[in-house]
Amino acid sequence: MPATGHTGIRGAAHIAGAYEHPRREIPDRTVAQIHTEVAAGALADAGLQFSDVDAYFCAGDAPGFGPLSMADYWGLELRWFDTTEVGGSSYLAHVGHAAAAVAAGKCQVALVTLAGRPRTGGRRPGGSGRIPDAPEIGFENQFGLSIPANYALAARRHMYEFGTTSAQLAEIKVAASIHASHNPHAFLPREVTVEEVLESPMVADPLHRLDCCVITDGGGAVVVVSPEVAADLDRTTVKVLGHGEAPKHTTGGRPDLTFTGARWSGPAAFAEAGVTPEDIDYVSIYDSFTITVLETLEDLGFCPKGEGGRFVSDGALVAPHGRLPFNTDGGGLCNNHPANRGGMTKIIEAVRQLRGEANPGTQVPDCRLALAHGTGGALATRMGSATLILGQEDA
Amino acid sequence: MTTTPPDNHLPVTEPPVNSETAPYWEAAAEGRLALPRCEQCGYVIWYPRQFCPECSSTEIGWFDASGRGTVYSFTVTRKSWGEWGQAAPFVIAYVELAEGPRVLTNIVGVDPDDERLTIGMEVTAVWDRTPEGQGILRFTPL
Incomplete structure (x- = not known):
């Protein structure tokens, strides 16, 4: 049923601070310390302090009892907390929720953090099949379904229905690697070719090793503030223009593996922002695997369903002059994938682009509107999709 | 079946x-x-x-149910972890049952590199046994 009397969050909040942890292996810090380092970094970027924070958002990567443990650790006095846990899409949802909370007058300075050590701490990516009492567990954990295999099922079906090829998927990795070559912090800073992707070992066919994201330690944080707080800060801020989120699931046993929840989260975000895909200058697209990017681009409306393979094949994703520059930090495919969750870094790179602070060689000229999209869970079973539309301060 | x-x-x-x-x-x-x-x-x-x-x-x-179905999608897992890593390569699939639902499963009784292994391949249910005698649903080509 339609909502009534709402005005949306367009312009209701700004991202005033953003910070990405520079390290990719962090064996000498606890997870709480990494949350602390990224929180301090984002607050300093905004010109704010821990004592200014009145709302805190975290997901399943936060240690202990989430906001209770971290508010205790930091000594925060909070008016609002949110532990929305939808995997890698959580942090984009958090920004949308923070903007809504700010719009409702519930808080003025919202801190969102992500941190984890899957590389040196030994935590491998896993789906809900590893969570006790997940209702589907007995019917999905008997078959050796790894995360790459889960996405491979989607890739195979997309190829079957639309003729998508492994070489087309490889183009996504190539574009990310070109961007990573400009990023001094990237885990895989070397440019790769389509041939190298296709010749890398098969993990779960049709996905090769280089179709998969990296596994790194790290983290990131953003600070979402009210327009009044933003106006008092010296730092250039980014305006939150639109947000959408949706689960996509197995539909009682009829999963369609050719699309993602971006089919719903995207249009909601565009409608709230009052813009269309043609207006977007830069996109951060969740890239756990190359197929994740391809299906998401289609679902967000950057090309028709099934045309993703052709869309990415002519350098369209390569900054600064491609039709739709994406993931200019190198993304999860090359830069980092802290805590096995790429959502936070998607927001951070979009903020950099809108502030004109992307790595030299990847800055999109006059980047006024950006989209950041997160995917949590897995393509072939159940996922959370969350989309943000962000704009320059005066957008 | x-x-x-x-x-x-x-x-x-x-x-x-x-x-x-x-x-x-x-x-x-x-x-x-x-x-x-x-x-x-x-x-x-x-x-x-x-x-x-x-x-x-x-x-x-x-x-x-009839136990009959067709392959909706599949992947040959070449690399995995633990005991599944040792079992690789093996086939994971969604099988669309004749009754409608698509179920996650393994395809057994076919070489992972066999050209018969395709989307649309007709399969039928088989049951692997756990030590306690429980049945684990897998499928094999008809």
């Missing part, structure tokens, strides 16, 4: 049986594929639960 699986070396684990899924597992132990069906709207539900995601009814009945 066929109940004896072709030789395979896939790991088996004891399933978590609970009050919602007991009818499925009782049938599986006997080599029958029982599917839940909504008593209100007739929707055949997967995974088994005491709720119809189509019409929100909690009146759920059970019936024996």
